[in-house]
Amino acid sequence: MRSKNVSIKFTVGFTVALLVLLMLLQGVLGLAFAQRVMSEVEGVSLRDARQQAAIGENMHQMEINRSQILQALQHNPATSYAKMHDHPLSVNSTAINDNTAKLQET
Numbered sequence: 400m401r402s403k404n405v406s407i408k409f410t411v412g413f414t415v416a417l418l419v420l421l422m423l424l425q426g427v428l429g430l431a432f433a434q435r436v437m438s439e440v441e442g443v444s445l446r447d448a449r450q451q452a453a454i455g456e457n458m459h460q461m462e463i464n465r466s467q468i469l470q471a472l473q474h475n476p477a478t479s480y481a482k483m484h485d486h487p488l489s490v491n492s493t494a495i496n497d498n499t500a501k502l503q504e505t
Contacts, residue, residue: 457505460498467494 471491473480 453505457502460502464495464498464502467491467498471495 468491470484471488474484474488474491475481
């Protein structure tokens with residue numbers, strides 16, 4: 400009869416130990432999966448931020464081109480604005496060409 404008590408104690412102890420081990424394994428796997436997911440989310444967020452920054456830079460370059468074109472149009476000798484410009488038209492056209500080259504790189 401005593402052997403049955405030892406057997407029951409061993410079975411209960413083994414079962415509890417196995418369940419604890421499985422619970423720890425599940426916890427470790429859960430933490431590993433959570434870390435992987437957070438890494439992926441961070442990568443997507445950074446990629447999105449870089450794209451937004453690139454779009455903002457392109458919009459800025461386009462705005463500079465628009466401004467330079469309007470300033471270049473003011474060099475027309477037929478308008479009174481031409482007298483206010485103390486620089487040659489090449490300053491504006493160089494700025495337009497530089498900004499256009501930057502836009503074409505992206």
